[in-house]
Amino acid sequence: YGWKLNSFYTRLKHDVLHVILLKCIYHSAALVASKACRKLPNILKDLIKNIYLYLSGSSKHCQQLEEMQTYFLQKHYKILKLSGTRWLSIHQCVERFLLNWDVLIAYNCVRRQSEFCSNYFRISSKYQNK
Numbered sequence: 001y002g003w004k005l006n007s008f009y010t011r012l013k014h015d016v017l018h019v020i021l022l023k024c025i026y027h028s029a030a031l032v033a034s035k036a037c038r039k040l041p042n043i044l045k046d047l048i049k050n051i052y053l054y055l056s057g058s059s060k061h062c063q064q065l066e067e068m069q070t071y072f073l074q075k076h077y078k079i080l081k082l083s084g085t086r087w088l089s090i091h092q093c094v095e096r097f098l099l100n101w102d103v104l105i106a107y108n109c110v111r112r113q114s115e116f117c118s119n120y121f122r123i124s125s126k127y128q129n130k
Contacts, residue, residue, distance in 0.1 A: 037090050045082060048093050051104065052079045068107045069100070 009021050022028075037045075055061045056079075069076050080096045083089045097104075 033091070040090075044094070045090070048079070048097050049082050051097075052081050052093075055079055056081070064110075065100075065103065065107055068103045068110070072103050072106065074099075074103060 009019070012019050055065055062078075065079075066076050077096055077099050079100060080089070080093045082093045
């Protein structure tokens with residue numbers, strides 16, 4: 001830790017007693033947001049993750065979602081993958097998920113009538129009741 005004793009900050013601190021070291025503000029904000037997101041119910045993260053996996057696992061499902069978005073005259077927004085390593089990714093994922101909310105509800109109704117998908121039924125029952 002010799003660098004701490006001979007850093008620009010320690011030299012400046014010697015001359016200016018009230019100087020404060022601010023580390024990367026983006027990293028600090030990401031850490032704060034990450035800790036705050038740990039307080040969110042897991043159902044939200046699970047729902048986003050599971051619906052992403054369901055849709056991304058099949059080009060047919062993606063095409064059907066796009067058709068529903070077209071029907072609702074909505075821009076084609078993809079459901080984003082929730083990542084633990086990208087800064088503030090949960091905000092982007094939730095925002096995109098909410099943009100698709102009505103389409104996902106309608107998509108769920110259509111899927112129920114056309115074919116059985118146990119994974120999607122398990123997922124959809126979570127968000128229909130919330």
